[in-house]
Amino acid sequence: MTAGLGPRLVVAGTHSGVGKTSVATGLMAAFRRAGDKVGAAKVGPDFIDPGYHSLATGRLTRNLDSYLCGPDAIAPIAAKAAAGTDILVIEGVMGLFDGLGSTPTASTAEVAALLDAPIVLVVDASSMSSSVRAMVDGYHRHMEATWSRPVAAVVLNRVGSDTHEALLREALEGSPVEVLGVIRRDRALEWRDRHLGLVPIAEDPPGVAAALEGLADAVAAGVDLEAVQRLARAARPLDPPALPPANRVSERPVTVAVMSGPAFSFSYPDNLERLAEAGAELVEVDPAGDDALPPGTDALYACGGFPEVFAAELVANRPLLGDVRSRIASGLITWAECGGLLWLSRSLEGQPLCGAIDAEATLGSRVHVGYRRATLRVDTPIGSRGTEMRGHEHHYSSVAPAGDALELVGRSGSRREGWGNPTMLATYLHLHLGGDPGPAERFVGAAAAATSGDPGA
Numbered sequence: 001m002t003a004g005l006g007p008r009l010v011v012a013g014t015h016s017g018v019g020k021t022s023v024a025t026g027l028m029a030a031f032r033r034a035g036d037k038v039g040a041a042k043v044g045p046d047f048i049d050p051g052y053h054s055l056a057t058g059r060l061t062r063n064l065d066s067y068l069c070g071p072d073a074i075a076p077i078a079a080k081a082a083a084g085t086d087i088l089v090i091e092g093v094m095g096l097f098d099g100l101g102s103t104p105t106a107s108t109a110e111v112a113a114l115l116d117a118p119i120v121l122v123v124d125a126s127s128m129s130s131s132v133r134a135m136v137d138g139y140h141r142h143m144e145a146t147w148s149r150p151v152a153a154v155v156l157n158r159v160g161s162d163t164h165e166a167l168l169r170e171a172l173e174g175s176p177v178e179v180l181g182v183i184r185r186d187r188a189l190e191w192r193d194r195h196l197g198l199v200p201i202a203e204d205p206p207g208v209a210a211a212l213e214g215l216a217d218a219v220a221a222g223v224d225l226e227a228v229q230r231l232a233r234a235a236r237p238l239d240p241p242a243l244p245p246a247n248r249v250s251e252r253p254v255t256v257a258v259m260s261g262p263a264f265s266f267s268y269p270d271n272l273e274r275l276a277e278a279g280a281e282l283v284e285v286d287p288a289g290d291d292a293l294p295p296g297t298d299a300l301y302a303c304g305g306f307p308e309v310f311a312a313e314l315v316a317n318r319p320l321l322g323d324v325r326s327r328i329a330s331g332l333i334t335w336a337e338c339g340g341l342l343w344l345s346r347s348l349e350g351q352p353l354c355g356a357i358d359a360e361a362t363l364g365s366r367v368h369v370g371y372r373r374a375t376l377r378v379d380t381p382i383g384s385r386g387t388e389m390r391g392h393e394h395h396y397s398s399v400a401p402a403g404d405a406l407e408l409v410g411r412s413g414s415r416r417e418g419w420g421n422p423t424m425l426a427t428y429l430h431l432h433l434g435g436d437p438g439p440a441e442r443f444v445g446a447a448a449a450a451t452s453g454d455p456g457a
Contacts, residue, residue, distance in 0.1 A: 005088065007232035009152075010043070010112040011120050012092035013221075015134060022189055023122045025049075026219030027228065028056040029212045031087055034225065039085035039263045041078055044107045045371075045392040046094030046432065047266040047304065048200050053091065055205065056212055060269045064090065066114070067099075067106040067371050068083035068390055074114045075240035075423035077270065077434050082100040087232050090117065096139060098144075100371055101411050109147055117236065118152035118231045119143065121177070125269070125271055126158035126185060129167040136177050152231055153178040155223060180231075181223030189218055200306065221455050246437030250279035250448035257297045260306070261286030263314060264339055266304030271274040274433040274440035275301070279448065287343060291319035299381075299447035300324065302340025306431060308348060308363055308397065313396030315351045328356040328424060333381045333447040336426035338395055341419075344426050345399055356407040357426055359399040372429060373406040377416070380405065380425035381446040382439040389439070391429035395450040404425075423450065 007113075011024035031038045040053035040061040045068060050061035062081040064074050082088040092108030096119070098105030111172070112119050121139055123315055127133055140151040159165050159182045172179055183189070219225075258267065264287065272282055281299075283294040288310055293300065307314055334356075336344050344354045345361040347391055353361075381431045383389065393408075406427055407421030416452070418427035423446070433440050 004237060005075065005082050005115065005235075006237055007086065007229070008078070008088035008090065008115065008235050009118045009120055009228065009232045010080065010090045010092055010107045010108060010115070011122060012096040012112070013094065013122050014124065014139065015095040015306045022215060023157060023183060023223075024083045024089060025056050025212065026215040027223070027225075028053055028089050029216035030138055030220040030223075031089070031223060031312065032057055032319065033216050035221070036086040037084060039088040040086065041090045042079040043090060043111045044094070044106065046093065047268075047333045047395075049091060051200055051202065052208065052212075053209055059085070062270065063268060064111050065432060068392060068419055068432040070108075071114055073243060073435035075109055075238055076243045079238075079240055079242075082391060087229065087421055092114070096121065096151075097142065101194065106371070109143060113147040113149060116149075116236050118235055119150075119179060120228070120231070121151050121154045121158050123154055123165070124158055125168055125243070126160065129164070130171045131169040132156070132168050133175060135409045136172060140175075140177050151177050152420075153180045155180050155228075156182045157422035158165065159183065160185050165292055170217060178227070180227050183218055183222045186218065186429060189215055195211055197406070200265050203309070204261045216217040232259040243434065244437075246274045246277035247441050248277065248279045249441050251450070252279075252282040254279050254298045254444050254447045255294065255450070256280040256282050256286045256297045256444070256447065257293050258282050259287055259300075259302045259340055259343075261285040261288050262306050263288055263310040264303055264305035265341075266337075266339060267386040268432050268434070269303075270432060273441065274437045275444060277287050277437065278440045280440075280444050285320075288313040288317060291317065293320070293324045293327065297327070297332070298442065298451045300327075300335070301443075302334065302336035302343060302426075303340035304340060307339050307342050311351050314343065314403070315353065321354045325354050326358050331423045331450060333443065333450050335382055335424070335443055336424075337430050338428050341399065341426045341428060342360055356359035356424075357399070358403055358418070359403065361397055363397050365396065367396050368428070370410050372410045374409075374429055376405065376420070377407055378405050378420045379422045380420040381423060381443050382425055382431075383442055389429075389431060389433045393428045393430065395428055422446075
């Protein structure tokens with residue numbers, strides 16, 4: 001059995017962005033500063049928000065995504081995030097009801113229902129007064145009609161003045177949704193932004209830490225933290241069964257180099273844990289500074305990030321680029337996702353990179369984002385031809401040729417992409433292995449077999 005789920009709540013937004021991240025992260029930081037042990041989780045596939053959460057709480061943050069992992073995995077993964085804590089704060093994704101297309105799948109509302117967790121709705125009140133009542137009541141009634149549970153409370157965000165606050169509170173008098181607090185409009189509380197969202201904390205940990213202190217001050221001053229704790233404690237205790245671990249597929253430890261550093265910080269903790277369960281010994285390698293793969297490397301996991309931001313440093317590190325290109329050509333078992341795909345390409349915006357993949361990467365203005373059903377069209381280290389998977393992609397870049405290792409199907413149709421063979425898969429698709437350890441088992445097994453010389457090992 002897992003450690004179970006005690007006090008918990010979900011911080012949701014009325015629509016995408018608009019301070020939800022700031023309020024959720026501020027609650028985490030404020031509770032921790034008050035002496036609580038705080039767990040954190042993020043609804044959806046995002047990599048960047050969990051970094052802020054981990055800095056605010058001092059703990060690993062988990063992603064809760066019912067499309068990628070399946071609904072049965074949500075409570076066990078949340079229990080991991082909550083283990084050893086006094087309160088679990090879960091940040092929603094986009095608006096409360098936004099999920100897979102027009103369905104509730106993978107929405108914040110669905111995750112709250114799966115966890116039987118109270119919902120704190122963050123409303124951007126910057127351009128409204130009496131209309132706030134219609135918005136809050138509408139969200140509340142739709143939640144009750146769809147999921148047979150209420151919106152428990154609201155935080156009014158980006159409030160301009162005492163008069164503005166009074167108008168909002170008067171409008172919400174008699175509402176079944178409790179007002180837990182007010183956050184004033186303050187440009188100092190606006191997070192740094194970039195084309196794929198927030199700037200990863202790996203690029204400036206001290207700066208983000210200082211910003212968190214100011215955010216914790218604002219939330220502690222504007223939100224009734226004791227009322228938030230009472231709300232979280234009202235959640236019904238859950239004790240979900242633990243997810244089965246990955247099968248250990250190698251008797252000896254298999255050394256897997258994991259890309260890291262400021263340029264490559266997009267890896268789910270659950271993926272790394274699954275690899276370790278399967279028999280991997282994980283060793284970090286920073287492509288901006290390390291001149292070779294770690295000694296004894298059996299496989300490379302080239303995770304995502306922002307290689308375009310650190311292109312100068314990556315391009316300058318010719319020793320590592322040459323080492324990896326040579327090792328992959330000799331059959332090094334390799335799995336690359338998104339940013340890792342760009343790094344393995346011949347060039348990025350004309351600047352020479354690894355060249356393990358005979359393709360050119362360029363940045364564009366059109367975003368490719370969304371959930372995908374994927375089918376492998378070739379044998380790869382994480383699955384054989386015909387293997388079906390679920391993943392997510394979010395990128396502005398493109399590679400040409402795009403490759404044809406995967407058939408991706410989404411709301412807008414299907415396309416082929418990715419580079420694959422029995423020793424390598426490089427794709428834009430991100431997988432989350434919390435609910436399915438199979439790709440980790442196959443990847444570690446492939447690395448063990450390749451280095452033992454036994455294709456059946």
